[in-house]
Amino acid sequence: MSTPLLEIIVQVFGLLIVATALAEVALNFASRLKRFSYEQNRYDVALENLEERLMTARIRRVDRDRGSQTWNGIRKFRVASKTPEGGDITSFYFEAHDGKPIPPFQPGQYLTFSINLPNKKRPEVRCYSLSDKADPHHYRVSIKRVPAPRNAPDAPPGKISNHFHDNIHEGDIIDCMAPGGDFFLDLTQRRPxxxxxxxxxxxxxxxxxxxxxxxxxxxxxxxxxxxxxxxxxxxxxxxxxxxxxxxxxxxxxxxxxxxxxxxxxxxxxxxxxxxxxxxxxxxxxxxxxxxxxxxxxxxxxxxxxxxxxxxxxxxxxxxxxxxxxPASVAKSPKAEEVAANSDSSLTISFSKSGEEFQWDPAAGNILAFALDKDIDIPSGCRAGSCGTCVSAIKSGDIEYLKQPGNKPDDGSCLTCISVPKSNLVIDA
Ligand SMILES: Cc1cc2nc3c(=O)[nH]c(=O)nc-3n(C[C@H](O)[C@H](O)[C@H](O)COP(=O)(O)OP(=O)(O)OC[C@H]3O[C@@H](n4cnc5c(N)ncnc54)[C@H](O)[C@@H]3O)c2cc1C
Ligand code: FES
The missing domain is CATH 3.40.50.80 (Nucleotide-binding domain of ferredoxin-NADP reductase (FNR) module)
Known part of the structure; x- marks a missing residue:
């Protein structure tokens, strides 16, 4: 065999060996890459599961705290600070007067305040949304001064919003009901x-x-x-x-x-x-x-x-x-349907006022119906949470538009979330 031919054969063999080695390295690399991406995937899934579990644990803890730290009726809170936000809005920070932990709440819920004004026989009840995320030390609400309506400029301005701005100061003690309300963000979901x-x-x-x-x-x-x-x-x-x-x-x-x-x-x-x-x-x-x-x-x-x-x-x-x-409850489709289907031939008598009217389903609920007829029933949240609009039923039956947050005693009803089911006599 001539020398050049031998050289060519050697070179071809050499190239083949190098190519085989390179292919092996490439295959090895590809398989490592695959394994790496598989591992990465597993790692991502594990991380996601862990985050999910942490979130569930956190939510369970929040639910447990909410359950164990909540209270019934009134609890005293101290105004820790008062911060003007501009636009006639002031934020109030409240700390529990008893120094005990305060329950967390769902973002979107509100506090209900019971305010005793001078020379008034009964307290005024108002709700204010919590305006920050839950914090173990304080609650924050942000209140806008309510002026007289544009079409009635001589009417007195909003009683309680102005009272908060003008007369409630740092260190004052205030009566407050536990956070409540059905309007809140579900933190367990991730939908945009x-x-x-x-x-x-x-x-x-x-x-x-x-x-x-x-x-x-x-x-x-x-x-x-x-x-x-x-x-x-x-x-x-x-x-x-x-x-x-x-x-x-x-x-x-x-x-x-x-x-x-x-x-x-x-x-x-x-x-x-x-x-x-x-x-x-x-x-x-x-x-x-x-x-x-x-x-x-x-x-x-x-x-x-x-x-x-x-x-x-x-x-x-x-x-x-x-x-x-007043619109929140009445606007839910189920409540709208129940109210619309209530019987317009029924009557409601208000025993204290001595007046009787034919029920109008368009009123949406007994409280709105009564206020429209100038029957005075005190109210707060108008959503079935605070219990302020509770009235005794002297005779007849009602239907609830939604489950009451605080179910009243038998023989009474929350007028803001109920409609008549039969002719009614209400102690108002
Ligand atoms: C669930 C919920 C959450 C809320 N969250 C917030 C919040 O985060 N921040 C906030 O600022 N508010 C909030 N509100 C509203 C708040 O509860 C009060 O309704 C608001 O502050 C007005 O109360 P007020 O006592 O100042 O006014 P009111 O005294 O109830 O007066 C209301 C209006 O009626 C007018 N008026 C009074 N008397 C007459 C009359 N004789 N003739 C004609 N008009 C008259 C007043 O001038 C005023 O314009 C919330 C309400 C609800 C239900
Ligand atoms: S006004 Fe609060 S329960 Fe009816």
Whole structure:
């Protein structure tokens, strides 16, 4: 064999050996890569499971604390501090006067206060949403001064909101019922949410946002906050800071109904528009309608948004709302149905007032019906939680629109969440 041919054969063999070795290395590398990605996958799943278990454990602990630390009736709280937020809104921080632990709450729930005003025979009861995430040391509520209505400027301004602003100071002791309410964010779920606030309706949304933020934004959150102008907005530094730190998971849209486009604030971390909060705006900005929606604001705001969300094919089960007036319970589809199906031929007699009326299902509940007829029944939450509207039933039967938070004694009913089932005589 000639030398060049031998050299070629040797070179070919050499190349073959190198190629085989390289192929082996490549195969080895690929199998390691596969194994690594499999391990990584397993690690991710294990981490997710661990997070899930930690979350469940935390929620169980919160539920246990809520159960063991809650209280019935009135408990004394001390005003730890009072912070003006601007826009005629002041935040109040309360610590338990007895120094014992306070129960956690679900973000979105409210406190009910029983306030004794000078020269008044009975206390005034008002609810205020908790405006921060749960904290073992204090509760916070944020209260807006309520002026006389525009169409009745000579009427006295809101009694209790102004009393809080003018007469409740640091160190004062106040009577408070335990956190309650059905409007809250389920922290066990991770479905993306849209928080929709009109004016002072921001308070429960901040509580929800802060709770999600504390959990490291385990879901996408959008906040649409509607105000007339810059003087009305509150807690902006806090909200903007959360938006700045979580650009991927928190989208903040400020809606100014009374500001010209040229005067809109310029902030890279928030989107500012000069229009009202509306479903038309959601259609332009949100990636889809597939969210859970939480809304709170004045009645016309709530009415138009709930109506338009329905038109946008958002199922009722994805829409949750709180009204700071009487509307919350009556607007739930089940309650609407029960009230609408109640018998309009029934009568309600109010024994103390000596008056009898034919029931009107459109009133929605006995309390609203009575107030419309100028029958005085005290009320607080108007959602079946605080027990203020309890009235004795002298004869007849009622049907509840929802389960009462605190079931009254037999022979009494919570008028804010009931309708007549037969002719009724009520001790009012
Ligand atoms: C679940 C829930 C959560 C809430 N959360 C918050 C919250 O976080 N922050 C907040 O600020 N509020 C909140 N509210 C509203 C709050 O409970 C009170 O309703 C609000 O502060 C007004 O109470 P007030 O005593 O000041 O007004 P009220 O004394 O009840 O007066 C209400 C209005 O009636 C007018 N009025 C009084 N007398 C007359 C008359 N003779 N003729 C015509 N008009 C009259 C007053 O001028 C006022 O405009 C919440 C309500 C609910 C139900
Ligand atoms: S007003 Fe609170 S239970 Fe009826």
């Amino acid at each position: 949410i849209v928080l929709i606030a009109g004016g002072i309706g921001l308070t429960p949304m901040v509580s929800m946002l802060n709770a999600v933020s504390e959990r490291g934004f385990d879901r996408e959150v959008w906040l649409f906050y509607g105000v007339r102008d810059l003087r009305e907005q509150v807690m902006m530094d806090h909200l903007t800071e959360i938006a700045r730190q979580n650009p991927d998971n928190f989208k903040f849209v400020m809606c100014y109904s009374g500001v010209d486009a040229a005067d809109l604030p310029q902030d890279p971390d928030i989107q500012c528009v000069n229009e009202r909060v509306s479903v038309a705006l959601f259609k332009r900005i949100l990636p889809s309608n597939n969210f859970n929606y939480y809304l709170c604001g004045p009645p016309p705001f709530m009415d138009s948004i709930t109506h338009d969300l329905r038109e946008w094919n958002v199922p009722d089960s994805s829409v949750h709302f709180e009204s700071f007036g």
